[in-house]
Amino acid sequence: MLIHSASQLLTLAGGPQRGQSLGSLGLIEDGAVLIHGSEIAAVGKTEELRRAHPFEPELNAKGQVVLPGFVDPHTHLIWAGDRAAEFEMRLEGKTYMEIMAAGGGILSTVRATRQASRDELLVQTRARAKSVFRHGTTTIEAKTGYGLDTDSELRQLQALLALDDEDPLEILPTFMGAHAIGPEYEGNPDGYTRMVCREMLPAVLEWWGLHARNRPLPFVDVFCETGAFSLEQSRVILETAHNLGFPLKIHVDEFDNLGGASLAAELGAVSADHLVKTSPEDIRNLAKSDTVAVALPCTPFGLGDAHYTPAREILAADGLLAIASDMNPGPAWCESMQFVIALACRYLHLTPAQAIAAATINAAAAVNRADQLGSIEPGKQADLLILSVSDYRHLGYRFGTNLVKKVIKKGEVYKI
Numbered sequence: 001m002l003i004h005s006a007s008q009l010l011t012l013a014g015g016p017q018r019g020q021s022l023g024s025l026g027l028i029e030d031g032a033v034l035i036h037g038s039e040i041a042a043v044g045k046t047e048e049l050r051r052a053h054p055f056e057p058e059l060n061a062k063g064q065v066v067l068p069g070f071v072d073p074h075t076h077l078i079w080a081g082d083r084a085a086e087f088e089m090r091l092e093g094k095t096y097m098e099i100m101a102a103g104g105g106i107l108s109t110v111r112a113t114r115q116a117s118r119d120e121l122l123v124q125t126r127a128r129a130k131s132v133f134r135h136g137t138t139t140i141e142a143k144t145g146y147g148l149d150t151d152s153e154l155r156q157l158q159a160l161l162a163l164d165d166e167d168p169l170e171i172l173p174t175f176m177g178a179h180a181i182g183p184e185y186e187g188n189p190d191g192y193t194r195m196v197c198r199e200m201l202p203a204v205l206e207w208w209g210l211h212a213r214n215r216p217l218p219f220v221d222v223f224c225e226t227g228a229f230s231l232e233q234s235r236v237i238l239e240t241a242h243n244l245g246f247p248l249k250i251h252v253d254e255f256d257n258l259g260g261a262s263l264a265a266e267l268g269a270v271s272a273d274h275l276v277k278t279s280p281e282d283i284r285n286l287a288k289s290d291t292v293a294v295a296l297p298c299t300p301f302g303l304g305d306a307h308y309t310p311a312r313e314i315l316a317a318d319g320l321l322a323i324a325s326d327m328n329p330g331p332a333w334c335e336s337m338q339f340v341i342a343l344a345c346r347y348l349h350l351t352p353a354q355a356i357a358a359a360t361i362n363a364a365a366a367v368n369r370a371d372q373l374g375s376i377e378p379g380k381q382a383d384l385l386i387l388s389v390s391d392y393r394h395l396g397y398r399f400g401t402n403l404v405k406k407v408i409k410k411g412e413v414y415k416i
């Protein structure tokens with residue numbers, strides 16, 4: 001198939017974009033893409049590719065923007081129920097961590113998710129997966145972490161693999177048994193930490209070997225924060241996971257600076273996420289490493305908080321910056337990377353071009369898939385979007401409407 005007549009074809013070619021190079025769109029005016037099966041075969045000008053491939057079935061982009069599908073590298077896609085009542089409590093003055101300490105927050109979603117039948121969990125999660133795809137996300141990272149006991153966590157992994165098999169949205173699972181201290185271990189975070197290391201991680205490894213049919217191992221993530229896991233507990237969990245062969249991710253500095261970003265760099269984590277209260281020293285350590293800094297602007301926005309990730313400082317230090325939705329039933333129930341881009345432009349002070357690169361090629365790096373995803377280059381997976389606008393800057397500039405007209409996933413065309 002030959003997609004042609006894109007007003008602007010954003011290739012994002014050339015690999016992940018560090019520091020001030022962020023925002024190199026690789027823009028081709030009147031661009032075209034040749035797709036063979038599920039792969040990109042050639043990229044160029046419309047006239048050139050049509051001349052070289054005259055018998056190829058054609059899809060006319062009609063003067064609109066074509067770009068890589070969004071990669072959302074940090075979500076909590078799988079849960080049951082909602083927390084609308086907590087939203088109201090926060091508006092009345094309670095903080096996120098106060099609600100969590102009183103047994104609400106993550107733990108209230110744990111109760112709802114444990115109680116849900118497998119079918120109910122799938123029905124609710126599938127609806128979100130479909131909405132995410134319609135908004136242009138073609139690959140999503142999805143964390144467990146609303147089970148917090150071994151069986152419930154494995155059930156979430158199993159549901160994520162089932163959804164990945166049935167839907168065009170590609171799901172990359174993360175095991176996050178260390179999302180909060182399990183309710184059975186209240187007041188005993190060290191005991192829970194030991195259980196994660198001795199029981200959960202080996203169980204996940206074994207289960208994955210039996211059920212995941214040669215997929216790469218899931219990521220392992222920890223919520224390193226006062227009231228969740230300390231820096232020391234996070235280190236123990238991540239080192240255990242690393243020794244078992246899991247790639248690592250970490251939630252750090254959402255509310256407090258505990259030094260988790262430097263830990264991520266030291267352990268060679270794939271990404272360190274949130275990074276709101278990160279110290280200049282942690283930023284320097286992170287920026288020197290290959291760990292991707294993932295900013296989650298929906299979270300402070302959802303909390304009505306004025307503090308966002310210091311994205312400009314991360315770029316000035318030559319760091320690798322990506323953006324993600326953090327979609328979850330608490331502060332950030334957001335299914336649209338277009339909205340994340342709009343927030344990134346306003347609160348992380350990125351240009352539309354920088355935000356687009358952070359949501360595509362750099363987001364692919366944040367899930368260890370920059371070799372297959374996040375740009376339009378020969379040999380890569382054919383995951384593309386055709387927008388309903390002819391100027392890419394409408395991404396960021398506009399918000400609240402879906403600008404995606406067609407989604408192409410592994411070479412298949414889906415009309416929105």
Ligand code: NIG
Pocket residue numbers: 076105106109223251254299326328329330331
């Ligand atoms: O990344 N901070 C920890 N986890 C999520 C929130 C999950 C929830 O509130 O249910 C986050 O913001």
Ligand code: FE
Pocket residue numbers: 074075076251326328
């Ligand atoms: Fe999160």
